[in-house]
Amino acid sequence: MNSNDNSDSASAAPTPETCWKNAVRAVKENDQEGAITWFRRCVDQAPEYPLAALNLGLLIAEKKHFSEAIVYLNQAVKLKPDLKSVTSLARTLAASGSLDEAKKYYLETLELDKKNW
Numbered sequence: 001m002n003s004n005d006n007s008d009s010a011s012a013a014p015t016p017e018t019c020w021k022n023a024v025r026a027v028k029e030n031d032q033e034g035a036i037t038w039f040r041r042c043v044d045q046a047p048e049y050p051l052a053a054l055n056l057g058l059l060i061a062e063k064k065h066f067s068e069a070i071v072y073l074n075q076a077v078k079l080k081p082d083l084k085s086v087t088s089l090a091r092t093l094a095a096s097g098s099l100d101e102a103k104k105y106y107l108e109t110l111e112l113d114k115k116n117w
Contacts, residue, residue, distance in 0.1 A: 016046035023055065035059055043072065050079035058088055066096035077105075083112045 014022070023038035039056035046052060057072030073089040090105035 013045065014041070016042050016049065016052075019045060020049075020052060023052075027055075032059060032062070043075075047075070048079060050076045050085065053079065054085050054088060057092070061088075061092045061095070064095075066092055070096065070098075081108075081112070083109060086112060 019038050019042035023035050023042060026032075026034035026038055036056065036059050039052050039059065042049065042052040043056055053072045054076035057069045057076060060072065061069035069092050070089065073085065073092055076085040077089050086105050087109050090102045090109060093099075093102035093105060
């Protein structure tokens with residue numbers, strides 16, 4: 001047995017980078033469930049990574065699981081309140097029926113958009 005062989009290495013948790021790459025690959029292969037699984041693992045391991053939270057929230061919203069999606073989209077907005085994350089949160093809130101909350105974020109997108117001009 002080679003000294004680099006480690007029976008425990010197969011059970012070691014993948015890095016956030018590996019989770020991200022696997023999630024992106026799953027998206028490209030139209031494997032929504034696989035992408036959700038890998039983005040969820042990425043968020044669990046690297047909760048400070050806004051793109052993982054954003055993508056996870058968007059995929060969950062596509063399944064119409066709005067309350068769970070809103071949790072991840074809120075996380076993305078807190079980490080990086082850019083036009084994409086705020087708009088995604090506003091749309092998901094509106095789709096869930098939380099129109100007053102959605103309006104608040106839609107108004108925020110107008111302010112963000114002004115800053116980009």
